[in-house]
Amino acid sequence: MSGAKQAMRIAARAAVSAIGSDARTAASTRLCEALWADDGLLRASCDHGRILMAYMPLPDEIDPTAAMQRWLDAGGRLAVPVTDWAGCTMDAAEVTSLDAAVFDAGPHGIHEPRDRALLPADAIAVALVPGLAFDAAGGRLGRGAGFYDRFLPRVSAACVVIGVCHTEQLMETVPQNALDRRVACVVAV
DSSP, X not given: OHHHHHHHHHHHHHHHHTSOHHHHHHHHHHHHHHHHSTTOHHHHHOOXXXXXXXXXXXXXXXXXHHHHHHHHHTTOEEEEEEEETTTTEEEEEEESOOOXXXXXXXXXXXXXXXXXXXXXXXXXXXXXXXXXXXXXXXXXXOSSSOHHHHHGGGSOTTOEEXXXXXXXXXXXXXXXXXXXXXXXXXXXX
């Protein structure tokens, strides 16, 4: 299985690296529009006090920050991942602003909030999850460290877990094993 996953990671990274800067920006705009459309997943879920967990994107990931800002503007609560690389764990930390001054770049370039107001995982109502590849059945291939695979079992069964990616990251089938966690749906733009 790991050989198939590694081959898919290589293929997905190559597909993503071929996406131009303008296309990345346009896709991120379309992501926000899709999530907030009249029948969009975030519009239907946003309510005062509900918590959205999203992520601060790496340069090769689709950028959900416009959708995150809109969530905050609509009165929702927002959380982003904070990681313990030594322990290979991830938690959710609440943020009230996406201002760059609130974040520091971690050892792997991932921006995390300076103040870590941790939230229980089962308080999250909606989670936007990145990945290197997804399939239509919700199969997700991450970067290989398993942070989301260990975190997602801790969220409530009612949490809507949404995979987000560029269309170039959609694969026919993503190899899965017993530890891999599927997403409820995939928004690829």
